[in-house]
Amino acid sequence: MRALLILLRNISVVFLMSLFFCTQLVSANDIKYSAPAKTIMISTPDKKLSLVVVYSSGYVIKQLRIKGQNVLSPAGIYTGIKTKDKAFFSNGKSAGVKLTKDNGVIKLSGLKYGNNGITINETWEFRLVDDKIRWNITREYGNSTGLEDMAMPQYNFANMSVWKGGILDNGGMVWCKYLKQVDDTYGVHTGGVTFWNAESGNALRISTKIDKGYHIATKYSHSAKNEFTCTQYVTDSSLSQRYNLSRFVSGKADIFAPFEVKKATVKLEVDLQYIDYFKAYSRGKLPGIDAVAVRELLNTTGRYGVVDNNIIGANGWVSNWKCLHEPFFAQIGMAVDDKNYTKNMSATLDQERDEAVLPNGRVLSRWHNVPGDEMPGTYNAQTGYYEAMWGYTIDSQPDFVINTSEQFDLSGDTTWLRAHQSTCEKALDWLIKRDTNHNGIFEMMNNNVSEQKCSDWLDIVWASYENSFVNAQMYEALTLWANCEKVLGNREKATYYTGVAKRLKNAFNKPIAEGGFWSPEKKQYVYWRDDDGSIHGDNLVTPVNFAAIAFGLCDDQKRIGEILDQIEARAVKENLFHWPLCFDSFRREEVSGGNWPFPKYENGDIFPTWGYLGIRAYASYNKGIALKYINNILKQYKNDGLSSQGYDRVTQAGQGDDILAGISTTITALYRDIYGIRPKWNRMGIEPNMSASLNGAEFSYTLRDTVYQLKLSVHDYIMSTAGFSIKSSNGFGATKNGTLLTFYPDNKDDILLQVNAGSKKNIAMQIHSWTPNAFSWTMTSTDNYQFTVKGLQPGVNYKVEVNSIGQNIKTDGTGKFTIKQRCTKATKFAVKKAA
Structure with a gap:
């Protein structure tokens, strides 16, 4: 029935x-x-x-x-x-x-x-x-x-x-x-x-x-x-x-x-x-790059680290985990290019400021849905923040500041940044105070390998005392935050943090015999020094050496070549699709038992999470190598969705239950370090590093509700919006408010050109060259224009030619000059410092 x-x-x-x-x-x-x-x-x-x-x-x-x-x-x-x-x-x-x-x-x-x-x-x-x-x-x-x-x-x-x-x-x-x-x-x-x-x-x-x-x-x-x-x-x-x-x-x-x-x-x-x-969700036309794989990777792996509102990380929602000791959350947002991610990232940092930063400036290292991974007594059942059981992961200090600084460039919200100013200062000062021997290098909370505690992201490697990886991230944090202090009008603090960074850089680059991290014998930066002076981690640890180059600590071209050539030779010899955490084994006493025998887990397996450091390091040295690993990760995504924590060194098969959204960073580096997407708080910026195989890239990028159309080839860059178009052979930044277009040569704040139009028509120009003493451009749009150049030497004479007709002009006491010109056809301007 x-x-x-x-x-x-x-x-x-x-x-x-x-x-x-x-x-x-x-x-x-x-x-x-x-x-x-x-x-x-x-x-x-x-x-x-x-x-x-x-x-x-x-x-x-x-x-x-x-x-x-x-x-x-x-x-x-x-x-x-x-x-x-x-x-x-x-x-x-x-x-x-x-x-x-x-x-x-x-x-x-x-x-x-x-x-x-x-x-x-x-x-x-x-x-x-x-x-x-x-x-x-x-x-x-x-x-x-x-x-x-x-x-x-x-x-x-x-x-x-x-x-x-x-x-x-x-x-x-x-x-x-x-x-x-x-x-x-x-x-x-x-x-x-x-x-x-x-x-x-x-x-x-x-x-x-x-x-x-x-x-x-x-x-x-x-x-x-x-x-x-x-x-x-x-x-x-x-x-x-x-x-x-x-x-x-x-x-x-x-x-x-x-x-x-x-x-x-x-x-x-x-x-x-x-x-x-x-x-x-088109990623545009990307010659030499699988644009479909880029789109899918960023819409899945890249976004997967968003656990919920106010919780963005790089583990993800399946494991209910977020590590605060990771510096690339805002960078992922830059590549994902979604204002909702950007808004949520600001809210995430707000919550961490309020719930994860202790009164003395210590930034708790993790968020998790349940207790069990925490240092006894540190898990907050209401907020989920705590210290990891493996040791004090000190990289949470600089990483909070790095994310805040880079997030500010995406949001452009100075009120928001000011609300984070004292917290970021406390986070930096907490670590600065740990230079107890006053040598310019900041010390961890563990002293030596016998304590069997970690001090950074590699949480079952017993890096101790003076840790080069954490110090490299600290250098990046100090550099970025000094710029934020300038924006907020605190030049005294900006000068202070710049000075601390300079001292760290000098100490970092000294040979190990002189207290630094450079090993002249092995042509690499070592990982750490214990309190007894013993050296550890001279087994070619890739995040350490990549970070030194990527963050600008190492600018010695000979050293850069010695490191990167060595890493590439080793990777090619093993036919690895991506870089392992280290090429040779740590010593047995330097790691937990879960890392033995080599290669196993954090002792030699492949973790693409730190891929962006490798791409950034190679991009200026050998773009071909950088592109190889970008394409390798895209192929791997098509194979398995990057649905792994890491990859076995021998089989190169995915392993681990804790899927890591941070694996997307190799592709975020494609945007930052190859296409050169460098948003700033007050402008859109591009600093491309193109290869001929990528010529003809065309895509849109949306920053703070303005859509920028980009066309990129080697030394041929065009940025355009509904209100302006700029063509240049070098990187630059630009923004338009009303009838005022501001152009930033090399995307820096030192010198700028302002073009004020007499109407709301589109402003179009081509930059021919720009150095501090000579620069030229052509207006290809027609209108009545007022040109103001700022950032020059005060009281200096310049010769200005308009379509080869010259006049002399002198900068005022602030280092600027202004000229007016009616442009009825293509008009070339050339400015040169007088002899």
Whole structure:
């Protein structure tokens, strides 16, 4: 009997759907109704997105079609609630459901569900807004009560392969393949998402809007029917996690803790939109580079480190882990190029400033969802921050400052930077004070290998006392932060930190016999020196040597060649696709047992996390080698999605359960160190380092809502926006406000050219050359212009030629001069310091 009833019910659903398509339809533009089937079909004008809404038994969206293909399971999309005892959904039987149509708005009302404990009156409204279908859900709670779960709404997609994943509006992503088992669930405190299919290029964007005072959250799960589900929540207060601080749990769909709802009316506005993924997320034309792999890598591995709002790291959400002792989170955001990631990164640093930095300036090293990895007594169950059990990882000090400095260049928010000023100063000063022997090198909190404690990212290698890797990162932090102090107007502090950095650089580069880190015998920088003066880590540790070059500590070209040639020869000999953490073995007493025998784990295996240091080091020395490893990592992504912690040195196969988003840094370096994307807080900057094989690269880059079109070849760079276009053979920075264009030669602040136009027309110019004493440019646009050059020597005479007609001009007491010129055709300007 039960089987017969199920069969009859299925037949009735098929009949109603058939009736919908066969019945004489009442059509109003892109909205069609079937009164007998109680079904509505709503299509966007371009027919790329349509919904089939059925209201014969409550409300349910039975189909969501992308270019005619339904992507939903038979369950469709519905709303509902779950109490401790029972679940109620919008697609249950309900008498009194009513359809009304008014001025393009379709309204379904009269749905009531619940029981004596909770009653709900729910209304759905649909309308077309340009290429979107706007869906408003209004839910009236009849009384206040506690709930276990909610669907407002729940999208039930046909299977786990409909979408590769979803790009979240906090800059992160959900990767469907990581929801491997039934009820594997990822829950975050944001609502918007763009689901995409990397094969077809079809994408569905869900944008959400809630009333002020309410909070939205979403969970993504693998259902028992192998559906991919997306369930949204709108609540009075931010939802807590049910299982410790876990954003991802395996085998449990109830990821959020129980919550209260009040007797009130709650609203959610949803915009559903078809997106051409290939167009919307295009990486442009990238000759010599697999642009598709770049796009997919940055939209998956690069974004995967976003655990939730206020938690961006480079481990990721599956392991619920974030290491604060990593310096590349803002750099990843630079390459991902998503304002949502940038906004979330600023919020992440705000939270770390408030919760992870101790009053004395010590930056706690990690965040995790559960205790177990912490130094006893340091785990904060409310915040998740703690000191790692392996030792004090001191690189969290400079890395917090590096991320803050580079994030400022992306956000351009001086108010935000000022709110971090005292914290960054305390973090730097905490480590500066550790130079107890006053030799310019900063000491760790462990003294020697006998303590069996770590002091940096390689957390089961017993680097102690004077650690060159941490000191190299400190040099970068000091250099970057000195510039931030200048922006904030504190030149005294800027000079101080620059001086500390200079002293560190001098000490760092001394031979080991003189207290530095350079080994003349092995032609490499050693890893650390114990308090007894013994030298450790002379086994060609790649992050150490790459960091010395990449951060500018080592600018001796002979040393650079000795290091990089040696590393490349060793890598080629073993045919390695990427660099290992070290080429030779540490000594047994220098590492934990988990690193033995060599090569194993942090003693010799491949960890691409530090790839950006290698690319940055090679980019100015041998671009061909840098490009080889960039292409190698893209090939590896296509093979396995970089879904590993590291790679076995012998087999080069992925291993480790803790997937690392930091593996994307080799590709972030493609943008920073090859294409030269160098945003500054007050301008867009490019400092390309192109190879002939990359000539003709064309792509857009968005910085603070301005879209920059870039065309790059060797010594031929064009940057253009809706307001200006600049062509140059050298790197530069530029920004336009109103009618004022500011050009920064070499993307530096020392000298600048301001072009003030008489109208709002596009300003176009070509830079021919620029040195402190001679520079020239051509205006290729026409207008009345005022040119001001700043940053020159005060009171000095210059000869200015306009289309070869000269005049003499003298800089004022601040080192600037101004000329005016009406340009009715291409006009060349040449300026030269008078003899």
